[in-house]
Every structure is written in C-alpha cells, then in structure tokens.
Amino acid sequence: AQKVTQAQTEISVVEKEDVTLDCVYETRDTTYYLFWYKQPPSGELVFLIRRNSFDEQNEISGRYSWNFQKSTSSFNFTITASQVVDSAVYFCALSEEETSGSRLTFGEGTQLTVNP
Amino acid sequence: DVKVTQSSRYLVKRTGEKVFLECVQDMDHENMFWYRQDPGLGLRLIYFSYDVKMKEKGDIPEGYSVSREKKERFSLILESASTNQTSMYLCASSLSARSEAFFGQGTRLTVV
Secondary structure, three states: OOEEEOOOOEEEEEOOOOEEEOOEEEOOOOOEEEEEEEEOOOOOOEEEEEEEOOOOOOEEEOOEEEEEEHHHOEEEEEEOOOOHHHOEEEEEEEEEEOOOOEEEEEOOOEEEEEEO | OOOEEEOOOEEEEOOOOOEEEEEEEOOOOOEEEEEEEEOOOEEEEEEEEEEOOEEEEOOOOOOEEEEEEEOOEEEEEEOOOOHHHOEEEEEEEEOOOOOOOEEOOOEEEEEO
16 A cells, blocks of 8 residues: 655745755555645645656756655655745645555645745 | 536535535546535545446545446436535546546535
C-alpha cells in the first residue's frame, strides 16, 4: 500500500528565510511518480513538479528546488528567500500504476506562513 | 484551457438525504478521483476510476459510492448523508499515473 507522510503540519518563517518542506513516502512499486502541489488561500490546487522513480536528479526552478532521495524515500521541497506570496498549504503526492488504474495518494499537507 | 468542473461550490443537505456531487472534465482523461479535504488530514482518497464503468475504492470509501457512465463524468454519491460527511470535496482527473492531476474548485458540503 502506498503512503505519503508530511510530518510538518505548520511552518512559520519570516520573509527571505529559506524553508524546507519534508515528504516521506512508502511504496512497493519500482515505478512510481512523485508530485508537489500548492494550495493558496483561494483553494485551488496548483501543480508544481513531477518526478519519476528513475530520475534522482535534483531540480531547481527559480526560488524552488526539490531533492529526491530514493535511499531515504524522501522528496523534499525547498523555497529559497521565501516571500509572502509563498504562504499556502503544500501537498506531496505519490502515484503508482496499479493492476487496475492509477491511484494518487496525498500527504497531510504543510501549512506554510511567510510573515513580512 | 483544461478544465475540471464540479457542479456546486456550496451545498447544504439534511441528515439522511441522498446527495449527488457531479464532476466533469473536458480533457479526455482516463483517471478521475474524488477526495475529501479536512483540516490536518490532507486530501483523503474516497474512490477513483480508471475507465468508464470501472472504479476502485480509495482509503475512506465507507458511506460513499461512485458512478462513471461516461468518460468525462464522475459522480460521488452519499447514500444517506451524515453530519460527519461535512467536508470539502475535491474532484480531479489525470491522463495517466505519470501525469499531473487537474482539480476542480471543490464543493463545500454541509450536512445538518
């Protein structure tokens, strides 16, 4: 069975601080996909990034970076020089291709508050 | 522009009523999902469907059923609504396991 754990329920930082959101996953599959989504106060979920299980390269996109480590089953997300607009709930998710269909499981989410 | 549309933003229903939440996507996606979102619990998967008339239970299917008669439409049914089903319900669709999911705007259901 697949599972995603985001142990940090809430994080509060001051603007310009760096912040890392943790994500740990469990799966029995060798082929799987990991995602991060952002849910701003408006409520609509926004896709940020996808990683497949064969690609352990870290990725950087502007102030965002992601660290995927299969050895520790983690897919952590770092925001550098945080801004107030980064305040949102962030979700990590795991997708597997099961015998029947593609189950997509989310973590509990981390509420990030960036204070001016 | 891709779109997942949920029929209602807000619903208020009485205990014991049968409730239908409708979701339509216009992207010809194979997979569709229903989640409920509660504070501190994240998005919990209720049911998903990978093809017309095919469905799989998620993590919390009790008290719910689903219907997918057409590829673009995925309905969530509360057979007999209870107050503990008061929640935000989110529908999503995706092309495949490797594709990102697209979400509807959510339905805030209150059962009184």
